[in-house]
Amino acid sequence: MGSTNKVELDIEGMSCEDCALHVEKALQGIPGVKSARVPGWESGRAVLTLSDAVEAGILEQTVREAGYTATIVEDPVTMDEEQGQSLTPGTEGNDSQDLMVIGAGSAGFAAAIRAAELGFRVTMVEAGTIGGTCVNVGCVPSKTLIRSVEQVHRAGSSPFRGVSTRTERLDWKEVINQKDELVARLRGSKYTDVLSAYPQITYLAGRARLVGGNNVEVDGRTYQPRRIILATGASPWVPSIPGLEGLDYLTSTTAMESIEVPGTLIVVGANAVGLEMAQLFVRAGSDVTLVELEERIAPNEDEEASSSLRTYLVAEGIRVETGFRSERVEKTTIGVVLHGTQQKRSVLIEAERLLVATGRRPNTEGLGLEPAGIQTGPKGEVLVDENLKTSNPSVYAAGDVTGRDMFVYVAAYAGALASDNALGGKRRVYDTAHIPRVIFTDPQMAAAGLTEEQARSSGHEVRVTVLPMDQVPQALAARDMRGMVKLVADRETDRLLGAHIVAPPAGEMIQVAVMALRFGLKIQDLRDTMFPYLTGVEAIKLAALTFEKDIAKLSCCAG
Numbered sequence: 001m002g003s004t005n006k007v008e009l010d011i012e013g014m015s016c017e018d019c020a021l022h023v024e025k026a027l028q029g030i031p032g033v034k035s036a037r038v039p040g041w042e043s044g045r046a047v048l049t050l051s052d053a054v055e056a057g058i059l060e061q062t063v064r065e066a067g068y069t070a071t072i073v074e075d076p077v078t079m080d081e082e083q084g085q086s087l088t089p090g091t092e093g094n095d096s097q098d099l100m101v102i103g104a105g106s107a108g109f110a111a112a113i114r115a116a117e118l119g120f121r122v123t124m125v126e127a128g129t130i131g132g133t134c135v136n137v138g139c140v141p142s143k144t145l146i147r148s149v150e151q152v153h154r155a156g157s158s159p160f161r162g163v164s165t166r167t168e169r170l171d172w173k174e175v176i177n178q179k180d181e182l183v184a185r186l187r188g189s190k191y192t193d194v195l196s197a198y199p200q201i202t203y204l205a206g207r208a209r210l211v212g213g214n215n216v217e218v219d220g221r222t223y224q225p226r227r228i229i230l231a232t233g234a235s236p237w238v239p240s241i242p243g244l245e246g247l248d249y250l251t252s253t254t255a256m257e258s259i260e261v262p263g264t265l266i267v268v269g270a271n272a273v274g275l276e277m278a279q280l281f282v283r284a285g286s287d288v289t290l291v292e293l294e295e296r297i298a299p300n301e302d303e304e305a306s307s308s309l310r311t312y313l314v315a316e317g318i319r320v321e322t323g324f325r326s327e328r329v330e331k332t333t334i335g336v337v338l339h340g341t342q343q344k345r346s347v348l349i350e351a352e353r354l355l356v357a358t359g360r361r362p363n364t365e366g367l368g369l370e371p372a373g374i375q376t377g378p379k380g381e382v383l384v385d386e387n388l389k390t391s392n393p394s395v396y397a398a399g400d401v402t403g404r405d406m407f408v409y410v411a412a413y414a415g416a417l418a419s420d421n422a423l424g425g426k427r428r429v430y431d432t433a434h435i436p437r438v439i440f441t442d443p444q445m446a447a448a449g450l451t452e453e454q455a456r457s458s459g460h461e462v463r464v465t466v467l468p469m470d471q472v473p474q475a476l477a478a479r480d481m482r483g484m485v486k487l488v489a490d491r492e493t494d495r496l497l498g499a500h501i502v503a504p505p506a507g508e509m510i511q512v513a514v515m516a517l518r519f520g521l522k523i524q525d526l527r528d529t530m531f532p533y534l535t536g537v538e539a540i541k542l543a544a545l546t547f548e549k550d551i552a553k554l555s556c557c558a559g
């Protein structure tokens with residue numbers, strides 16, 4: 001290795017902080033190694049300072065003996081090991097900024113805050129409303145509206161004998177006002193006010209456009225930040241159904257702003273947003289038809305979970321039409337008619353309003369990606385490597401703009417990771433192996449890891465169990481036995497590969513599976529762990545037990 005005394009190793013096989021410590025310790029024990037540091041297991045990397053020439057083979061062999069694989073990095077990112085930063089923060093008075101973050105949503109905020117914490121000066125540019133999708137038109141407004149109609153729905157239908165119920169009145173205009181108040185409050189406390197805690201972050205209102213190299217133009221002024229993070233999010237995507245362009249259709253954004261509840265509503269698209277909107281409006285009083293091109297609702301999720309959820313939505317009065325190809329729409333005196341085909345038959349559905357929930361597409365149009373040498377995919381998504389670096393080495397991207405894993409917590413995780421990698425000299429790897437996925441219907445649908453089908457097609461020999469919620473004491477006590485828990489495990493290793501839950505508290509329950517997946521737990525570990533009696537999450541332990549035992553033979557507390 002000549003006279004070089006700084007070396008980086010790519011390490012494969014680390015899956016937790018203990019692995020990182022283990023590798024560090026092994027390398028530190030080699031004669032001639034002055035220091036060895038693994039900057040977090042997710043970095044997949046070790047940085048060494050050598051006092052003498054040390055054979056590459058010794059380093060690789062030592063790591064191999066510790067149980068991992070190491071390869072010398074031929075062309076490492078210059079990493080100032082003392083500071084742990086590849087860039088030195090700019091000095092006061094210097095006009096150029098270290099980082100420009102484009103987009104002030106969840107990914108943008110997480111990126112800007114992490115950069116500020118690392119000591120860098122950041123400009124965050126926002127073309128619309130501070131806070132982006134989640135707080136303004138996404139998670140927050142949708143979940144508070146869903147909860148409000150749930151109150152009315154539950155009040156009108158108690159499952160307990162001897163408990164009298166009353167029919168609640170729903171004042172939709174008031175519900176919308178209250179939603180707006182919550183959105184404004186959270187936008188203030190979680191975004192606007194947070195900025196004042198970080199004097200290193202400059203907020204700039206305006207539309208940013210890359211104009212070649214690292215130059216960014218905002219409202220006629222050009223900036224030259226040393227690094228850029230694209231966090232411009234995504235917007236509702238509307239398919240090219242003839243007739244739609246001239247129609248006053250709804251999206252999730254406009255539907256949650258409207259103070260009118262349509263008498264009849266067609267929702268096009270049965271993924272998370274479409275499903276949540278369909279149930280929100282049926283509970284608010286609309287007569288809802290939900291149409292989906294694929295053969296089942298939530299088509300990316302487990303088949304049994306999908307058909308379980310469908311049963312409950314249909315029971316609530318939603319007309320669900322799957323395998324439905326929308327052909328064209330027309331205005332009518334009532335509102336709109338949707339022409340489609342289903343199993344080769346022509347079908348016609350008429351309603352007052354039509355809500356398009358067919359997915360979201362990255363906001364990259366007009367962003368000037370081509371002159372900056374940034375490649376995009378077929379849906380306009382910014383293409384990134386495992387460290388979230390784009391094809392321009394000074395530009396990183398995080399959140400919905402990358403076109404994947406469109407959840408707010410993933411956007412925040414990615415934003416911080418992009419800053420660590422762009423500025424902090426790290427090579428943290430974007431790890432999506434155990435992202436929780438929740439659809440906030442009632443019952444909720446939640447999942448993590450692989451579906452049975454994905455597990456099989458990725459070469460696992462699987463074991464599967466399905467536990468109906470009517471076997472779960474908490475569900476029996478609450479007299480709400482809707483749903484099921486399905487666990488998918490690897491037959492050979494007994495490791496959990498995926499969990500799929502339909503249950504009223506599925507979003508809370510799934511986190512146990514997320515932890516199990518993250519730390520490589522086995523079904524036996526779930527069986528051996530105590531779960532509190534009469535909680536929904538106990539269903540996961542019961543499901544784990546059913547791999548070996550007949551549920552009918554279990555006594556209290558899963559014994």
Ligand SMILES: Cc1cc2nc3c(=O)[nH]c(=O)nc-3n(C[C@H](O)[C@H](O)[C@H](O)COP(=O)(O)OP(=O)(O)OC[C@H]3O[C@@H](n4cnc5c(N)ncnc54)[C@H](O)[C@@H]3O)c2cc1C
Nearest residue numbers: 103105106107127128132133134138208233399400406408
């Ligand atoms: C109805 C709905 C419900 C949802 N519910 C949930 C949920 O319950 N849980 C969950 O985890 N996720 C949910 N999501 C998804 C979640 O909201 C998004 O994944 C997340 O907010 C994306 O964050 P982001 O930072 O990538 O993008 P955004 O929050 O969209 O931020 C991007 C920002 O960039 C700005 N911008 C765009 N172009 C430019 C430009 N050229 N210059 C300057 N600024 C620009 C935009 O104005 C925007 O403010 C929901 C989404 C929707 C639509």
